[in-house]
Amino acid sequence: MKPASFDFICPDTLDEALSALAEAGGDGRIIAGGQSLVPMLNMRLARPGVLIDIMRLETLRRIETSGDGITVGAAVRQADLEAWPNLLRDLPLLAAAFPWIGHVQTRARGTVCGSVAHADPSAELPLSLVTLGGAVSLRSRKQKRKVTADDFFIGMMATNLAEGEMIEAVHFPKARPGSGYAFREVGRRHGDFAIVACAAVADDTGLRLGIAGVDDRPRVFALPELDDDQFDDALNDIAWSLNAREDIHASARYRRELVRNLGRETLREASRCRA
């Protein structure tokens, strides 16, 4: 349970970090808060030859509001965003999700972008980002690009991050007045990985339901306003459309049942919050 050896680089600027990442090729990894990466290193599920620490880069440590969105830099810790004064007003879905994200002790170190980069299929931050229709800014030495969160997550702990690229920031659309948001989760213990987590948005375009812990990545579904019977049918269709995983914690059938029940509760709560 100790990491294999690696070179450690503490760049002073973002350009230096990107150069180091480019030079390391496939052998380099960015380390930020380390709350997902260090367990992987300890268990030797990850064995990078070079780690590049970005936590001293001030330019990545910003939470910025611009127009209709909130940009969270790669060195912003989860606890910093949780304590951000405008969280409840501008990102009420995240305010509801934060108590479920790891524990106080891991949120104090872990970063928002780090959780997105790790792309655990049951993780709350990727789920929230996908459900809100957010985006991820990627940067390499040669180029910058921005991809939608839905395109970013491509599978179990797999993203479309290319070699030499790092997440520079993630973008959450700002909550609009008259919209409702809700977050619910079922796990073995508060703070454990979710068996199923649901995030919901209700606004003038209808309902959106995001689901984590079931398929190999967070998935989001749009639903029109429906009456109760149609609602249950729609949720049942969603449950069966997901490629539900089976593991030591829960059967695929149980996960589908949670999608139907937790999904309904979460959507109802979002609708109530809207009213």
Next chain:
Amino acid sequence: MPRMNAAQRHGVEFTLNGRKVRAEAENRMLLSDLLRHEIGLTGTHVGCEHGVCGACTVQIDGKPARACLTLAQQVRGSDVRTVEALAPGPAELSPLQAAFRRHHGLQCGFCTPGILMSLDALLRDQPDAGREDIREHLSGHLCRCTGYATIVEAALAAAEEQRKEETTNA
């Protein structure tokens, strides 16, 4: 831009329990191992080594954090506090530690240092912390002996005592 070679040990300077320290560590060394094996402070316990059990919890810049999920090199320049910082003297316990003793908040004691460091931070940041806040902080720790009821009682008693103390001093 310093590049620290994997094959060598590198100096890391930080503040530990109020004192400046300089230690030598390989890049791959965890903070938990640096504290225990290089510096010799064995109060920080190591359980699961992947962030689940909470036994290794210390405070980094005032916030509770897993020493086993922190590389020694990541605390360069930080302020680290371990369980050794709690008791004011060799024959004296901190109010939180004394409350654990009174309320039987520990049995084997393996998980205790980590729990103390989380609760110490909680009671400092939120002096009015109640049962729910305490349980929320405890959810990041595993205890396999006592159950958590006596730990919660101890923390509530320590919080109460702290509030009385502050009223008296005010």
